[in-house]
Amino acid sequence: MAYRPRFSFSLRYLLIMLTAIGLLPLALLGAWSIHTVSEFQQREQERLMLDLARALSSAADAELDGVVSTLASLGRAPSLQQGDLRGFYNVASALAQSQPDWLGVILTDRDGKVLFRTMDAYGTPVTSVADPDSLRAVLATREPVAGRIARGGRGRAAFPVRVAVTTADSALYTLTAVILPDRMMRLVERQQVPHGAVTTIRDSGRAVVARSQNQQGTVGLPPSASLTELMRLTGAEGVGRARTSEGQEMTTAYTTLSRFGWAAVVGRPAEQLYSAGLQSLGVYGAGILVSLVMCIVLASLLSRRLVSTINALQHSAAALGSGAPLTLAPSSITEIEAIGKELVQAERQRSEHERERDQLLASLNQALSSHQAALAEARQAGRAKDEFLAVLGHELRNPLSPIVTSLDLLDRRDDPSSRKERAMMRRQVQHLRRLVDDLLDVSRISSGKFELESQVVNLAEVVRHAVAVAPGQRLTLAAPVAVWVMGDESRLTQVLNNLLSNAERFGSSATQVMLTADAHEARLVVIDNGIGMSVELLARVFEPFQQAPQSLARRTGGLGLGLAIVRQIVDLHGGRVSASSPGPGEGSRFEVVLPLTAQRAAVPALEGTDGVTSLQVLLVDDNVDAASTCGTLLELMGHQVRVAHSAAGALALLWERKPDVAILDIGLPDMDGYALARAMREAASGAPLRLVALTGYGQKEDIERAYEADFDLHLTKPATLADLQRATAPVA
Known part of the structure; x- marks a missing residue:
């Protein structure tokens, strides 16, 4: 199918457009020149x-x-110098009568x-x-002062001019001349200003003293809001736009540099300053229009000749498309002749x-088929990897569950002779559990299923608790009482925990934890004195499976996933994490920055939870060791426990006596835990029954599926003593 442009134009139209485009730079240059001249004239x-305002x-x-x-001359009168006030009154009266204003x-x-x-x-x-x-002011400074205009008791506007006078016997007086604004009005009338301009003299309070228009109606009035704003923005003197008291838009120049603090204002209608430039642009535009019309006529004449030649080329091109022999007509246009030769070569x-x-x-x-096959294989490999990690987590957590429960039992019995071995075993189990969790978290990150359950959290309390339970580390903590962030407390x-574990595994003997907050962000810093990091390692320390170089013995252990998970969690919280180190052997510094949020309201404490109530507990797990150890631990907690290793056995025990709490494994041999939960709900016939899922499947979709199956709580193996306490706690 031949390509058809979205828009088509005739050759005549294109030639006209070409001419117009050729004229465009000239038009723009001329318009810019006129604009520049107009701006210069406006500035002038x-x-x-x-300058007129300054002269005024x-x-x-x-x-x-x-x-x-x-x-000042009146103040030197002998009568005033001698203290003869009545005589001075006569002298002053005569002087006032001689001054018409x-x-x-x-x-x-x-x-x-x-x-x-x-x-x-x-x-x-x-x-x-x-x-x-x-x-x-005149008494304080002893300098002459021109006061503000005001209307007296008889309604006449006037302003005072005051001078301090000191007599021979050091007596201080103030002489004040009360002046009518007519004196300044005559001064305004003598100014040579452009037609339509308005000149104004204003006192130190910026009230009108004399004005070239509407003097009687404006004397004593304050400046308009726009003039006040112009004076505030521009300073002691300047030029800008302002409106008169009559509402007319003016280009206004003013100065307040008078020795007496008065202001002189000159305003001119804004349109007067632009009329000359607009007229020039109009004349220039008319000239460009005439030139464009002439170019259109010439382009039309030229296009007729070109169109006839192009029509011949069109027929040749059609012949080329259909496979017919080419018949090229000669052309006097060199380019058209070259096109004809190219058509022959194209054939x-x-x-x-x-x-x-x-x-x-x-x-x-x-290649496309191969690429699609590779994509299908990659998707299948991704699904297989996720399924493998889920099964791996389940299979690793199943043997961990009886081990952790057995350790809890041993801790409850507290045999002094085995404390050291129990502590060692718990550290190793915790390390193995952390490896499994890290591996599954990385799987969630890579598949985009890693999510948060955010709420308002006191980060200071989270830090204090994590530091308090950190085993076998020498830690120092500096943190305020409360730092509130929006986040997932467990994450x-x-x-x-990952930062502290990283510090411990890489040789830190004294780790500092500092939490601070400014107006917008919380800053958590962990500083260790371990083996430090090189510049190359710092550049990739937050990437998965990246660790510092280790010997074949791998004393520190780990999969290199902890810091990668730290970065993902911090990113999901809208924060940032960074690492720094002076170099190998100099320790490391990790900094986590999170946005602050408003403090949450206090939640009232639950009442009546101090004591432990003995419950009827039904424990269902096909792993005999896990079921045995978990049942023993529940009995030591004060509960009555019955154990079943299949779904059928669990239902049989349910019919014998309904339990208060049922803790179910999901992977049972005869029925999965979800179906068993629904069957137990039906068998309970509405009686209170708390269902708890205890399974090695701990991914997000597993938790959602458990709650969809009407479980009240989902626990991931291995279950700790705290988990079992949550499972048997009263429901709020």
Whole structure:
């Protein structure tokens, strides 16, 4: 089947597109150039606006300096120097009347008390001072201060300019000129600003003193929220976007570098700064459009000539596909002529290629069949490996079960003469059990069946318990009271046990365990002084079956699976584990990091579990040794035990007397434990019966199958004393 593109285009269309694409870089370059020029012009406009704001601020400072100079000259009046306040009142009144923008002059003493106001008759009592902040500032600094604008009792807006005056006898006074904003308004009106611009002078509190638009309606108003935010973000002076009190979007330049702390603001409608650039882009776009139309016309004319030649090639190609002789028409286009020659060559090569293709397809089919067969064999081998490991675990745990139970019996009898041998046997049994568990865990990891039963766990308590029960090791522990993580408590215990076991097996005589926590993570560190690790070993220490080099005696033992299991467990908890060592003989350091979680609520303790209740226990196991030792241990725990070695025997004993607890092996000779459990439930006829599965099959699917068969508890061989206590414990 011939290949058909998803989209097809005519040659004319492609030539037009080619022309358009050729124009595109030019268009983009021109647009970028116009944009760059526009940005430069905008920056220049913003700079000019900022310069205008600075000039306005300087002019305002000059006006305020003039008022300060006038007040300073007034302060040198002889009447004030001699303490003649009434005479000075007359001098100040005359000066105020001579200044058209002054409402009056106010004199205060060093405590801020008003001595007189020229706006009132001499001796008229004054109870308050407008803008007390500026009065306190001039008394504190002795420097001239321009206060904030406010409206007086008669509704007129004005602002104070204050100057500290010291007389010959060291008396301190404050002279205040109350100035109308008209003085600053005339200053604003004299500024040469672009059309539509708004200029504003604001006092130290950023209230409007003078404004080129709507002066009467805005005097004394605070700045808009956008202007306040611009000043906060930009600093002492700058340019940015802000809205006026009327809601108009403006490009605003401001400065607050006045000696008196006032601000000068110049705003210009934002669209004015962009209109020139937009006009340039419009003209340029029109030019590009005209050029594109002309190119389309030329491309159409050229495409007609090319299409006729291509049609001839099309007929030749069709002949090549059908096997007919080729008839090539001559062409004045060099490339078309070369294509015709290539078509002739293609005809000669077609037969050879078809033969080679058939041979290749046959080879590919053979390789595919071999690959599928190899995959099937690999899957079968994987299933066989999993079944082998499951059977291996069962067969290894079956003989371990009577051994562990016998050790528990010996421990209960506590013969002093055998303590050393019992301790040795328990260590070796625990080592063998750990090897079986590690082997099965690695099988679960490789098959993707390794899962967690997560809950909120106090990691500090898990660490303390694991360190406390670690046999034969010299350990030091540093841990806080509580470190809460989300995890599987048994698997976290397995992580620390594997790290401690690793330290012991590789020569550590003093192992440090440290648990710390920061705001987000818990950090568990195990440091030993054992044989250490090389750089090469550190790179693969967490891979399965990797161990430090050992002698043929293999004093340390192990399968090299413990650290691989540690890494998998930590990864499933969302954490990370790392190893480091200064070198061989220098010890090793393992660090486990887990995410913290919120502390769980306290669970009320169960009541009434202190004593042990004697129960009727039915133990079913075809392994005579395991059944005998486990039954003896249950009897020493205070229970009445009956033993059966087959499902039929178990049902017969059930009909004689119904037990309280039935502990069943799964692999029985005449009926599996799951079917036996269902039969015992039916025979019990609703009477209370606790069913416990005790088996060497301990994989996840085995546990799930046990609970599906209505078992109350699943235990994996070998069962410890603690396991049997769980099996016979009262149900909450």
